[in-house]
Amino acid sequence: MKVLVTGGAGFIGSQLVDLLLAEGHTPIVLDNFSNGREENVQSGVKIYRKSLLSDKIERIFKKEQPDVVMHLAAQVSVAKSLESPAEDAAVNVLGTVKLLEYCTKYGVKKFIFSSSSAVYGYTSEVIHEDSPTSPISFYGTSKLVSETYIKLFNRLNDLPYTILRYANVYGPRQRSDGEGGVISIFIEQLLRNEAPVIFGDGNQTRDFVFVDDVARANLLAITNADNQIINIGTSTQTSVNLLCTLLSNQLHSSLTPDYKPKRQGDILNSHLSNAKALDNLKWAPNFNLISGLEKTVDFFKINNNFI
Structure with missing residues (x-):
């Protein structure tokens, strides 16, 4: 199956591309490389270096005729939003709408969205998919608005979808600069013998x-959970x-954290129920926090010249 992966050179997208290859699919990467890295993508994978807002995106759909679109590319910084x-709205909302139009025009069989x-x-409370939605950042708002467009495209144009609402994703290849995840930031601070900063x-x-x-959840969404919203946590x-x-x-560190003022737009608590993922997506996490942190720490040690 031919799968167009937007953001396919990024942290999550590139590991999804690896998994698609391993499962016998043909991934195609669309990435503007604002956060993605070419070394994340295996040789032989076709890459289009384009912005979501480029008028040339339609040419990719016309040429490649993808069966499935997995949309991971986004402006992901809460602070920047x-x-x-x-x-933020231009990239996350308009970029998504343009993809939906091309999916409809070129007969894409399913649209899988990273929310x-x-x-x-x-x-x-524990968050279920029917819990109230009331985002406190423009980033969260842009994701919610995009979800609304996806559901309406399904209703008006019969474009099947699965929306995956991620918890806090971490692991190898995550960048610690910019709006990098807290785990990658902490690891690099500790490896540099700097006090970890907590807001x-x-x-x-x-x-x-x-x-x-998370990559496996996207893979399973190809054949499961049509027209559903699923928490991935x-x-x-x-x-x-x-x-x-x-x-x-x-990391055998005795450094004391450096506490800073709370940042605007940061939520207080996040605890996602994954019961629906188990029932409808046939997904459950294989990694607990300890095993995942071990793999992540090992990656950062090897790839940042700390050992």
Whole structure:
């Protein structure tokens, strides 16, 4: 099956491309390389270096005729979305709508969308797919608006979809610069013998899900969970303070965290139920936090010249 992966040179997308290859599919990468890296993509995979907003995207659909589109490319920085909401909306909303139009025009069989737990906003409860959505950042808003367009394209044009709302994804290849995930940032700070920086009091919780499990959820969505929204998380929550302690123990560091003021747009708690993923996507995480952190730490040691 031919699969167009937007953001296919990025952290999650490139590992999804690896999995698609291993399963006998033909992935095609669309990436503007603002965050992606060419070394993430296996040789022989066709790459188109284009922005989602480029008028030349339609040519790719016309030439390649993909069976499935997996849309991972996005403006992912919460802080940047608050600083530049128009840019965030242009990439995340308009970019998605343009893809949906091309999918409809060129007979794509399914659209698989990478959404985010940021659509939910503040909550102290376990989050289910029917929990209220009230995002507190423009990033979360752009993901929620994109979901609405996807559902309407399905209703009006019969374009099948699966929307995957990710918890906090971490693992090898995640960048620690810019809006990198807290785990990759902590690891690099500790490896450089710098105090890990925690924004807020560190009691905020996150549901950390390993990137291999997220890639597998996308693969399963090709043949499961049509026209459904699915949380992709571990059904557990971990405080940022505990996360810092776990990583410090793995790296044999005694550094004390450096606490900074809470950042605008950061949610307090995230704890996603994955019951629907198990029932409808036939997915459950294979990695717990300890095993996932071990693989991530090993990657950063090897690839950042710390050993």
